[in-house]
Amino acid sequence: MTRIATIPQQRLTADAIQRNQARLAETQAQLASGKKANDLAALGSDAVRTLTTHSMLARAEAQSTVARQLGTTLLLYDTAISGIDTLGTDLQQSLLTAKGTGETAGLQDTIQSAFAQFSALLNTEEGGVPLFGGGQDAKPFTPATLQDLSSDPAKDFTNGSVRASARVGDNRDMVYGISASDLGGAVAQVFRKLADAGPFTGPLTAAQSTALKDAGTALDRAMTGVRALNAENGHRQAQAETLTTRAEDRATLFKGIISTQEDADLGQIAMDLSQQKTMLQASYSVFSQLSGLSLADYLR
Numbered sequence: 001m002t003r004i005a006t007i008p009q010q011r012l013t014a015d016a017i018q019r020n021q022a023r024l025a026e027t028q029a030q031l032a033s034g035k036k037a038n039d040l041a042a043l044g045s046d047a048v049r050t051l052t053t054h055s056m057l058a059r060a061e062a063q064s065t066v067a068r069q070l071g072t073t074l075l076l077y078d079t080a081i082s083g084i085d086t087l088g089t090d091l092q093q094s095l096l097t098a099k100g101t102g103e104t105a106g107l108q109d110t111i112q113s114a115f116a117q118f119s120a121l122l123n124t125e126e127g128g129v130p131l132f133g134g135g136q137d138a139k140p141f142t143p144a145t146l147q148d149l150s151s152d153p154a155k156d157f158t159n160g161s162v163r164a165s166a167r168v169g170d171n172r173d174m175v176y177g178i179s180a181s182d183l184g185g186a187v188a189q190v191f192r193k194l195a196d197a198g199p200f201t202g203p204l205t206a207a208q209s210t211a212l213k214d215a216g217t218a219l220d221r222a223m224t225g226v227r228a229l230n231a232e233n234g235h236r237q238a239q240a241e242t243l244t245t246r247a248e249d250r251a252t253l254f255k256g257i258i259s260t261q262e263d264a265d266l267g268q269i270a271m272d273l274s275q276q277k278t279m280l281q282a283s284y285s286v287f288s289q290l291s292g293l294s295l296a297d298y299l300r
Contacts, residue, residue: 049261050258050261053254053257053258053261054258056250056254057251057254057255057258059170060247060248060250060251060254061247061251063167063168063169063243063247064244064247064248064251066166066167066168067166067168067240067243067244067247068244069166070166070168070174070176070236070240071237071240071241071244073126073131073164073176074176074233074236074237074240075237076124076126076131077131077176077178077233078230078233078234078237079124080121080122080124080131080132080183081178081183081226081229081230081233082230083117083121084118084121084122084183084184084187084226085223085226085227085230087114087117087118087121088114088187088219088222088223088226089223090110090114091110091111091114091219092216092219092220092223094106094107094110094111095107095212095215095216095219096216098200098204098212099204099209099212099213099216102203102204102209103203103204104200104201104202104203104204104208107200108198108199108200108201111146111191111194111195111198111200112145112146114191115145115146115149115191116144116145116146118184118187118188118191119141119143119144119145122140122141122180122183122184123139123140123141123180130159130180132159132178132179132180132183132184133159133160133179133180134159134160134161134162134163134177134179134180134181135160135161135162135164136158136159136160138158139158140157140158140159140179140180140181141156141157141158141159141180141184141188142156142158143156146191146194146195147195149188149191149192149195151192153185153188153189153191153192154181154185154188156188157179157180157181157184157185157188159179159180159181160179161179162177163175163176163177163178163179164176164177165177168239168240168243169243169247174236174239174240176233176236178229178233182229183226183229186218186221186222186225187219187222187223187226189218189222190215190218190219190222193211193214193215193218194211194212194215196211197211197212197215
């Protein structure tokens, strides 16, 4: 025979058990996810701030990615331009040596080899796209050998005039593209002079000596232009590196803010979990005791 007063107590205890179970389930979910809430709505007044910070983080990470990719592209520019600078310097030395000694042994091979390198560097690709194409997909410099060079080298450049740019910051674009004609136009003219004066076999003739002098002077001017482009590219590389670092620093800051707003305190969760389990076990025990009470125990 159940005591009448026991029924309300059982109901109250059952309600307490349900509340403790709900709190325990919520705490276990926080422990599993490491988050304070399963969605932004559950964050209450912090939801708008968190959503805004997420947007700022996405923008910072995108800018960091663009800046890193730009740094890679600029490194490829540096490699190609430096390669042209090196072959131009070596060619200058060979021309000076030939003019000074009056002998041309190996000079023709040197010129042809330098031109092949020059052509390959102007046609450098990144991901299958010509680096110096100026927006065009075709090879920006068509001749592969000195014999293929046109009488007017300007006609051998098929690059476009578009200069590539990248969005590296809020309302900030960096124009970094260099076309093949800008980089190699003057150097190609030097090769044309050498092709017209050659082939160089045996002792130099007076006409060839004059041609080597003129080519050397023109090559010196061309190398000045090449080095100026390389200096500009180096400046952009430094900018890209700085922009990458700044974007990564901003992303780290935003991640910290988001973590403060969203991430649960695992230490506190462990304490809450232990306390809630104890409370739930106590509720079970009380409910069990109430369920076992009977008036028969008091009417004997």
